[in-house]
Amino acid sequence: MLTLYGLPHSLYTAKARAYLRKQGIAYVEVPPSDRRFADHVVPIIGRGIVPVVELPDGTIIQDTVDIIDHFERTGPVKWSAYPADPVIRSLAHLFELYAVVGLTRHAMHYRWSYLKDQEKFLTLAFASGGDEAGAQAVMGRMQSYLPMLGVNEDTIPKIEQSFEELLDALDAHLARHGYLLGSQPSIGDYALFGPLYAHLGRDPVPLAKMQTRAPRVFRWTERMHAPDLDLVEYEDRGGGFARPEELLGTLGPVLSQIAEEILPDLRDRLAFLRGYVAEGKAEPGTPVTAKPHQRIIGEVETSFRGVPYRGGVQPYVFFLWQRLIAAAETPEVIEVFKNHGLDPLVDCELPIRVERRDHVEMWG
Numbered sequence: 001m002l003t004l005y006g007l008p009h010s011l012y013t014a015k016a017r018a019y020l021r022k023q024g025i026a027y028v029e030v031p032p033s034d035r036r037f038a039d040h041v042v043p044i045i046g047r048g049i050v051p052v053v054e055l056p057d058g059t060i061i062q063d064t065v066d067i068i069d070h071f072e073r074t075g076p077v078k079w080s081a082y083p084a085d086p087v088i089r090s091l092a093h094l095f096e097l098y099a100v101v102g103l104t105r106h107a108m109h110y111r112w113s114y115l116k117d118q119e120k121f122l123t124l125a126f127a128s129g130g131d132e133a134g135a136q137a138v139m140g141r142m143q144s145y146l147p148m149l150g151v152n153e154d155t156i157p158k159i160e161q162s163f164e165e166l167l168d169a170l171d172a173h174l175a176r177h178g179y180l181l182g183s184q185p186s187i188g189d190y191a192l193f194g195p196l197y198a199h200l201g202r203d204p205v206p207l208a209k210m211q212t213r214a215p216r217v218f219r220w221t222e223r224m225h226a227p228d229l230d231l232v233e234y235e236d237r238g239g240g241f242a243r244p245e246e247l248l249g250t251l252g253p254v255l256s257q258i259a260e261e262i263l264p265d266l267r268d269r270l271a272f273l274r275g276y277v278a279e280g281k282a283e284p285g286t287p288v289t290a291k292p293h294q295r296i297i298g299e300v301e302t303s304f305r306g307v308p309y310r311g312g313v314q315p316y317v318f319f320l321w322q323r324l325i326a327a328a329e330t331p332e333v334i335e336v337f338k339n340h341g342l343d344p345l346v347d348c349e350l351p352i353r354v355e356r357r358d359h360v361e362m363w364g
């Protein structure tokens, strides 16, 4: 039997778990406090991070992209997460990028800025499989990430406005389609499910907002976690991705919102990376950071919805971004991205590749 090391409240575990359930892959979820995780898994992956999948033959896979891609390659896959159409596939990659560059901020804000209102719920979650002292330590570490993610007094009103606009736009889109890109989930759905379920669709404060303001988004979180396609309220229940022209009407506002929110971040981080590479600091074939648990290579002045903040530069973001650029290979993709102000994301070159090898990111 396959083991999924993860936790109910973990953002990235939710992404991997939803994929396993949808494909009908049997697993047992085990918390990272389990002895085998510390004794066997951490030495292999080099850091304490979840989710990790351990296959029955002992193979260890870390990173949700690698986990999904493993099963896409080897099966069994009931509903592939990669759409064939280049436009739809590129949109899936865009959502994958937005989940990390954009929605991590919302997820972390709603979890930690409302700690007082959610304390019992969160303390229980973080203590699961361990003890309360350990829980407090991890909770403290998670809160320490907030400034780097751009969560501060000035950005919080913008983050909340953004969450409400996103809920409204997604709710309207899901009135027509069961999933972001049609009648089956893509890598984009799995990626958004991380923040939109594990934090925003589960922690008491944002969950209440989601259920009252955007019931169809809440239903999508149920659908994403179901073992079938769970399209009970739609006429088309057979699966499959839609055609671009069937999606873009209601997806348009979501795409414009993504452009507004992530372009400044990515432009400033790309400028940083160009300088970093020009100074010879990114040596091909070496890990992106000295220690695998370090996530950032520096800090930049950037902005969220016009509000300046100083944020960390994560090489992982370039790993996801280069996947999007590779998918956006046809003029039709460029055209759709251009129509929503997203063309700077696909009509550009990154100065270096970020690969994943031996469970860590490396300069390519």
Ligand SMILES: N[C@@H](CCC(=O)N[C@@H](CS)C(=O)NCC(=O)O)C(=O)O
Pocket (backbone or CB within 6 Å): 010, 011, 012, 013, 048, 049, 050, 051, 062, 063, 064, 065, 141, 316
């Ligand atoms: N890129 C990784 C990210 C995984 C990740 O950030 N996991 C979080 C939990 S949701 C974690 O283990 N964090 C540990 C820490 O930051 O100390 C993936 O896609 O699997």
